[in-house]
Amino acid sequence: MNNLILKVCTKVLFTPIILFGLYVQFHGDFGPGGGFQAGVIVAAAFILYAMVFGVDKCKIIMPTKLNFFLLVLGAFLYGFVGIVGLILGEPYLSYDLLGSTKQSGQHIGILLVEFGVGLTVCNVMICLFYSFANFKFGSNKND
Amino acid sequence: MINEIFGVWNYWIVFTLMMIGLYIVISKKSLLKKVVGLAIFQTSVFLLYITFGKIAGGTAPIITNNSEEIYSNPLPHVLILTAIVVGVATTALGLALIVRINKAYGSINEDEISAVDLVDYHEKFSEKKNK
Amino acid sequence: MDLIIKNLPILIVITPLMFSLIVAVLPNQRHSWFLTNLASLLTLFFSILLGIEVSEKNLISYHLGNWPPPLGIEYIVDKVSIIPIFIIAVISCLASSFAHNFFTSEVYNNLISKTYSLWLLTIAGLMGLVTTADAFNLFVFLEISSLSAVALVAMGSKVDKKALVAGYNYLILGAIGATFYVIGVGLLYGVSGTLNMSDLSQKIPELGLNKSVIVAFTFMILGIMVKAAIFPLHIWLPNAYAYAPSPVSILLAATATKVAIYILARISFTIFGTSYDIYSFESLRYILLFLSICAMFAGTVMAIFEKDTKKLLAHSSVAQIGYIILGISLVTKAGIASSFIHLINHALIKAGLFMSVVAMSFYTFKRIDATSISGIGRQMPITFFAFIICALSLAGLPLTVGFISKLYLIKAAYMSEGIWLPFLILLSSALSLVYIWKLIEGLWYDVDKNNKLKIKELPEIYIPLLIITFLNIYFGIDAGLIINSSYNAAEALLNGIK
Numbered sequence: 101m102n103n104l105i106l107k108v109c110t111k112v113l114f115t116p117i118i119l120f121g122l123y124v125q126f127h128g129d130f131g132p133g134g135g136f137q138a139g140v141i142v143a144a145a146f147i148l149y150a151m152v153f154g155v156d157k158c159k160i161i162m163p164t165k166l167n168f169f170l171l172v173l174g175a176f177l178y179g180f181v182g183i184v185g186l187i188l189g190e191p192y193l194s195y196d197l198l199g200s201t202k203q204s205g206q207h208i209g210i211l212l213v214e215f216g217v218g219l220t221v222c223n224v225m226i227c228l229f230y231s232f233a234n235f236k237f238g239s240n241k242n243d
Numbered sequence: 244m245i246n247e248i249f250g251v252w253n254y255w256i257v258f259t260l261m262m263i264g265l266y267i268v269i270s271k272k273s274l275l276k277k278v279v280g281l282a283i284f285q286t287s288v289f290l291l292y293i294t295f296g297k298i299a300g301g302t303a304p305i306i307t308n309n310s311e312e313i314y315s316n317p318l319p320h321v322l323i324l325t326a327i328v329v330g331v332a333t334t335a336l337g338l339a340l341i342v343r344i345n346k347a348y349g350s351i352n353e354d355e356i357s358a359v360d361l362v363d364y365h366e367k368f369s370e371k372k373n374k
Numbered sequence: 375m376d377l378i379i380k381n382l383p384i385l386i387v388i389t390p391l392m393f394s395l396i397v398a399v400l401p402n403q404r405h406s407w408f409l410t411n412l413a414s415l416l417t418l419f420f421s422i423l424l425g426i427e428v429s430e431k432n433l434i435s436y437h438l439g440n441w442p443p444p445l446g447i448e449y450i451v452d453k454v455s456i457i458p459i460f461i462i463a464v465i466s467c468l469a470s471s472f473a474h475n476f477f478t479s480e481v482y483n484n485l486i487s488k489t490y491s492l493w494l495l496t497i498a499g500l501m502g503l504v505t506t507a508d509a510f511n512l513f514v515f516l517e518i519s520s521l522s523a524v525a526l527v528a529m530g531s532k533v534d535k536k537a538l539v540a541g542y543n544y545l546i547l548g549a550i551g552a553t554f555y556v557i558g559v560g561l562l563y564g565v566s567g568t569l570n571m572s573d574l575s576q577k578i579p580e581l582g583l584n585k586s587v588i589v590a591f592t593f594m595i596l597g598i599m600v601k602a603a604i605f606p607l608h609i610w611l612p613n614a615y616a617y618a619p620s621p622v623s624i625l626l627a628a629t630a631t632k633v634a635i636y637i638l639a640r641i642s643f644t645i646f647g648t649s650y651d652i653y654s655f656e657s658l659r660y661i662l663l664f665l666s667i668c669a670m671f672a673g674t675v676m677a678i679f680e681k682d683t684k685k686l687l688a689h690s691s692v693a694q695i696g697y698i699i700l701g702i703s704l705v706t707k708a709g710i711a712s713s714f715i716h717l718i719n720h721a722l723i724k725a726g727l728f729m730s731v732v733a734m735s736f737y738t739f740k741r742i743d744a745t746s747i748s749g750i751g752r753q754m755p756i757t758f759f760a761f762i763i764c765a766l767s768l769a770g771l772p773l774t775v776g777f778i779s780k781l782y783l784i785k786a787a788y789m790s791e792g793i794w795l796p797f798l799i800l801l802s803s804a805l806s807l808v809y810i811w812k813l814i815e816g817l818w819y820d821v822d823k824n825n826k827l828k829i830k831e832l833p834e835i836y837i838p839l840l841i842i843t844f845l846n847i848y849f850g851i852d853a854g855l856i857i858n859s860s861y862n863a864a865e866a867l868l869n870g871i872k
């Protein structure tokens with residue numbers, strides 16, 4: 101796509117979309133929002149960039165390997181926070197002992213877990229987009 | 244009578260969608276359309292969960308000063324969030340398989356694929372005979 | 375150590391889960407293989423500890439995130455769930471120990487570490503399915519295990535492109551099954567307001583006769599029947615097992631359907647067991663009984679006419695699932711115990727058979743046709759010996775595990791249904807001798823003079839194969855452990871029924 105308006109608009113929109121994603125991410129503690137929604141919103145920024153500037157350009161800012169690594173890292177973060185609670189002598193995924201008080205512990209736990217979820221969802225979406233983006237249907241006859 | 248039938252219109256929508264999805268999965272020959280049918284089928288289940296989590300006039304379950312406020316049950320929504328993710332994973336895996344099938348067979352039509360398989364089978368069979 | 379014992383029910387789920395994440399990013403395939411083995415061994419170790427704990431305590435309840443049960447997610451390990459946990463841990467350990475050579479030859483090179491990752495993810499999903507006591511959490515694990523199993527099946531596309539279509543069919547049918555299950559859970563939640571299994575079993579009888587509960591029961595059972603590949607819903611099974619990479623066939627054949635059958639028993643006895651007198655679900659057992667008899671014969675007959683060895687074994691799995699369901703459908707203590715005995719034994723038998731067939735087909739890089747590559751048994755005598763033991767065990771020869779399970783099944787069937795049912799079981803066992811003989815004849819007697827293929831024994835498969843064969847004989851002679859644990863499981867399941 102070589103439309104100048106599209107390109108400029110994408111450049112302008114790219115950061116606000118990510119910012120909005122981060123807002124949804126961290127607002128998930130107090131109101132509607134959280135990792136799933138935020139991840140998808142952040143991924144939308146990358147996908148918009150890829151659609152306007154081409155997948156190859158997008159792979160410069162988000163290489164496939166980094167993408168896969170972050171995907172795993174997010175899920176690992178989620179599991180790891182659970183294991184920390186387990187090592188501290190509480191059941192799995194219990195955040196009570198993470199902070200100085202029970203409430204702050206819950207706070208830190210939820211924040212980290214949601215961050216892990218957001219990271220994973222965002223990167224899964226980008227990964228899916230990458231794997232389908234370069235595909236061209238051959239000479240197939242379907243009904 | 245009419246009230247009994249149309250009073251639960253949301254359930255009618257759910258089960259109509261469900262049957263549409265299931266019908267597409269069963270009847271269509273194109274593998275792609277089957278995945279689409281499956282997605283519709285799963286979406287109907289999301290609606291089913293949400294429809295009995297909703298209370299008429301209820302708001303989001305956020306603690307406010309007004310303690311008498313009616314709020315909708317948040318649990319079905321949370322469950323459906325999980326189910327949506329599962330649905331996305333299913334659709335993505337299905338589409339990925341279709342891409343690979345198209346590469347290997349040159350078609351995503353069920354009949355054509357089994358025709359290719361049949362030809363392969365007979366070629367293998369005749370090879371064995373010639374040996 | 376105390377920390378480990380306190381957290382055992384979750385450790386068997388998160389060990390493979392966390393390792394699968396690490397394995398996915400490792401660049402070196404040998405390292406991934408090593409870590410997969412490590413994770414499997416750790417899981418086995420935890421399962422053994424769990425077995426010791428359960429024998430002392432009868433029931434271990436674990437509250438995830440310290441939230442008490444009706445609200446939070448509860449994991450329960452009792453005398454019933456310990457059986458599938460052991461099956462999964464043992465089979466995963468044995469099958470992953472020799473997986474490396476097979477994956478390097480049967481899977482595309484860049485996908486190997488991801489294959490290991492999916493392998494561990496499947497195990498984590500299956501373990502979660504067995505331990506969870508939350509009806510919705512069960513759905514999530516159902517999808518984790520079946521989606522990763524589908525991807526594993528499709529990995530076999532380097533050898534045969536049919537693996538893709540097999541995986542696709544498995545995906546579609548599995549997704550429909552899982553969605554049916556969720557519809558059922560949703561309806562139950564709508565009427566009872568809870569998702570915890572034991573809480574559900576208390577709240578459902580309080581509702582009295584309720585149409586939603588009947589519909590929910592039907593949806594849930596149907597959904598799980600697809601996963602358990604009960605005749606006529608077994609269509610996905612033969613191709614998925616036959617075209618998957620070899621170690622995956624072993625894993626799936628020995629664990630996936632067994633776990634689904636376990637869930638079937640859980641739903642019908644633990645959740646709905648308390649409301650049997652209200653809904654007269656008892657009469658539904660005749661449907662299962664009829665289907666299981668159909669499965670016994672349909673699976674056997676299809677196996678007799680099948681040429682491909684792996685597919686033949688998969689068809690015979692359909693028949694064996696029929697036997698297991700037959701035991702459950704009797705709804706007596708002896709019947710359920712016999713079905714659990716066969717659940718364990720069939721896992722041992724099928725794992726052994728698939729392992730030996732896979733070892734024989736390794737050098738030909740193709741599937742063995744029962745008629746084309748002949749006399750392969752003479753070139754691999756040790757593998758062939760193990761194959762014969764397992765095959766005879768499948769037919770139910772004395773001194774093997776197959777005999778024990780047939781004996782108990784026939785006894786249970788005779789006690790509750792009279793003479794006609796044991797007769798049908800014996801008839802289908804006799805028919806199964808036909809396909810077993812067909813295999814033995816092809817592998818040993820039909821020596822192909824023109825065969826120039828150089829086939830050697832495969833040493834890395836010896837240890838797992840001989841362990842499985844030894845277990846097949848050992849439990850055939852001293853079956854006390856299996857029988858006792860199965861009777862304990864049946865008792866625990868039937869406790870809830872009123």
